[in-house]
Amino acid sequence: MPGTGIRMQRVSYSVGGREILRDFDLTLEKGVDRTILGVSGAGKTTILKLLLGLMPADSGSISIDGVEISELPEARLREVRRPIAVVFQGGALFDSMTVGENVGYRLLEEGKRSEQEIERVVLEKLGFVGLEDAIDLYPAELSGGMKKRVAIARALAADPDYIFFDEPTTGLDPIGVFNICDLMRRLQQQGKTTLTVTHDLHTAFQVSQRFSFLHESRLVFEGTKEELLAADLEVLQEFLTPSERSLFRFTGWVGADHETK
Numbered sequence: 478m479p480g481t482g483i484r485m486q487r488v489s490y491s492v493g494g495r496e497i498l499r500d501f502d503l504t505l506e507k508g509v510d511r512t513i514l515g516v517s518g519a520g521k522t523t524i525l526k527l528l529l530g531l532m533p534a535d536s537g538s539i540s541i542d543g544v545e546i547s548e549l550p551e552a553r554l555r556e557v558r559r560p561i562a563v564v565f566q567g568g569a570l571f572d573s574m575t576v577g578e579n580v581g582y583r584l585l586e587e588g589k590r591s592e593q594e595i596e597r598v599v600l601e602k603l604g605f606v607g608l609e610d611a612i613d614l615y616p617a618e619l620s621g622g623m624k625k626r627v628a629i630a631r632a633l634a635a636d637p638d639y640i641f642f643d644e645p646t647t648g649l650d651p652i653g654v655f656n657i658c659d660l661m662r663r664l665q666q667q668g669k670t671t672l673t674v675t676h677d678l679h680t681a682f683q684v685s686q687r688f689s690f691l692h693e694s695r696l697v698f699e700g701t702k703e704e705l706l707a708a709d710l711e712v713l714q715e716f717l718t719p720s721e722r723s724l725f726r727f728t729g730w731v732g733a734d735h736e737t738k
């Protein structure tokens with residue numbers, strides 16, 4: 478379909494006097510899953526927030542399914558980004574709500590469906606992530622991996638075309654990582670297009686066909702896995718295979734918090 482997909486063109490963004498993005502380009506075509514790679518603090522989460530219109534870019538263009546989102550009134554923006562759901566870094570579940578309430582929250586707020594219908598959707602989405610039995614638990618009672626799965630179920634409730642994943646596997650054990658990557662691939666098979674941001678290469682390669690690499694505010698690479706591995710780009714090589722020199726190459730490393738979240 479012409480005009481579909483999500484696009485950033487020459488987007489620049491600074492915050493607190495610090496340049497996060499400069500002339501950043503991104504294309505998420507329907508059906509072509511992409512991962513944006515970059516070190517911690519590079520600006521990956523910022524890209525997702527800009528795509529959602531949560532804050533305006535300083536310059537450049539951002540469009541969702543052919544509609545330019547800068548300067549849209551709030552109500553229209555909500556409508557335009559309706560095909561997008563986000564699985565936030567850390568899950569971002571509401572602690573005071575049960576798992577079921579978390580998953581059904583957006584549908585309840587929209588007020589278009591009956592309670593029974595919402596319950597049916599909630600059970601179906603929780604079934605997809607294998608957590609029907611957790612429906613009455615609170616987030617505090619869940620493991621990190623379970624929280625991520627609930628966050629995925631919540632994202633699915635609104636039947637999105639695009640799902641953004643912010644560090645979907647960070648902090649999980651290998652089985653948890655496998656589980657989340659498997660869920661993501663099953664979603665892709667169902668026709669959802671995913672945009673993942675992560676510093677984890679293993680996850681990136683499991684779930685995407687295209688890769689963007691963000692370094693020092695700029696897009697320094699865009700391409701396939703094969704192209705990524707073969708790229709003759711020193712910063713990329715340092716990212717793929719870190720060495721002592723990487724400590725100095727990546728700005729913000731010295732003194733920065735590089736704990737995984």
Ligand SMILES: Nc1ncnc2c1ncn2[C@@H]1O[C@H](COP(=O)(O)OP(=O)(O)OP(=O)(O)O)[C@@H](O)[C@H]1O
Pocket residue numbers: 492493497515516517518519520521522523524566676
């Ligand atoms: N409101 C803000 N005020 C000042 N600086 C900010 C603000 N929000 C983000 N930043 C800075 O912008 C940079 C990019 O942040 P962002 O969260 O997008 O990075 P990230 O690539 O997602 O990192 P991580 O991998 O750790 O999640 C960081 O250096 C952060 O400190």
Ligand SMILES: [Mg+2]
Pocket residue numbers: 521522523566643
């Ligand atoms: Mg982030």
